Amino acid sequence: METVTPQGEHPLKLLERCGGYYECPRAANGRRLGPLVGYAGRYQDGSGRKLQYVGEIYANFAMAERHGAVLKWVANGLLAHLAGYTEDSDSVSFGDIVGFCGAPEGGKALANALAIAFGKQYIFPEKEVTAVKTDSSREVSRLVFDRHEPHEGECWWIMEDVCNNFSTTEAIIELINGFGARVGGILCFLNRSMVAGKAYYSSLYAREIPVVSLVHMPIPQYQQDDPVVAQDVITGNVAWKPKNEWPRLASAMAAAKEHL
Numbered sequence: 001m002e003t004v005t006p007q008g009e010h011p012l013k014l015l016e017r018c019g020g021y022y023e024c025p026r027a028a029n030g031r032r033l034g035p036l037v038g039y040a041g042r043y044q045d046g047s048g049r050k051l052q053y054v055g056e057i058y059a060n061f062a063m064a065e066r067h068g069a070v071l072k073w074v075a076n077g078l079l080a081h082l083a084g085y086t087e088d089s090d091s092v093s094f095g096d097i098v099g100f101c102g103a104p105e106g107g108k109a110l111a112n113a114l115a116i117a118f119g120k121q122y123i124f125p126e127k128e129v130t131a132v133k134t135d136s137s138r139e140v141s142r143l144v145f146d147r148h149e150p151h152e153g154e155c156w157w158i159m160e161d162v163c164n165n166f167s168t169t170e171a172i173i174e175l176i177n178g179f180g181a182r183v184g185g186i187l188c189f190l191n192r193s194m195v196a197g198k199a200y201y202s203s204l205y206a207r208e209i210p211v212v213s214l215v216h217m218p219i220p221q222y223q224q225d226d227p228v229v230a231q232d233v234i235t236g237n238v239a240w241k242p243k244n245e246w247p248r249l250a251s252a253m254a255a256a257k258e259h260l
Helices: 011-017 068-088 108-118 167-177 230-234 246-258
Strands: 021-023 036-044 050-055 057-059 097-102 121-123 126-131 140-144 155-163 182-191 199-202 207-216
Touching: 011 021, 011 068, 011 182, 011 207, 021 246, 036 057, 068 108, 068 182, 068 207, 097 108, 097 182, 108 121, 108 155, 108 182, 140 167, 155 167, 167 182, 167 199
Parallel strands: 097 121, 097 155, 155 182, 182 207
Antiparallel strands: 021 057, 036 050, 126 140, 199 207
């Protein structure tokens, strides 16, 4: 794989050059020429089953984080956004930030890059398995600070690669709060949430906390029986684990470009 160097383009175009951006190609008549993708977010259907949401766009930041120059470029961009936010905020000071907490796994590399770029600290929680996977149940885990942890009174910003439903974020907020520290805000490469824009309402704090992203692009997600996607779900035209099926997605995009 050729090393990617940023060229001042849009962040999502840069991600595409890293081979980490998928958008379901379509024919002129609107027919999908590639699979839908399954998202991590889940909903409960009428029979009580928890099912994945599906959609047409997937940002695989893991493909970008292997490139040091790209990580540095994204980190610097986020720092500029964060500095601009704190200058305009009456309640958040950049100097109060102790460091960046990387959300496993996608936020860890970026949190480390941010800490290095601005001379701050870096921590991350790990997943502790509480129940192993069986034939009838999924693995169950919780987040714990094992390698290092926040200290009382400190202000940390959570770093994610892609934000959407903020379920992992909320778990990390609760974890940090349990050590007597606090979360000043959330950073991410891409905020694709249809609900949370520049702020996320934390049930733990009962208030909104800032969300600072390099790209804010709301991306629709659908329940599997939605008419927009139902036929593709029925016919199996879905990559349920996009990162594991990335060659399939990349091939679909490449094939569509050849026929344009």
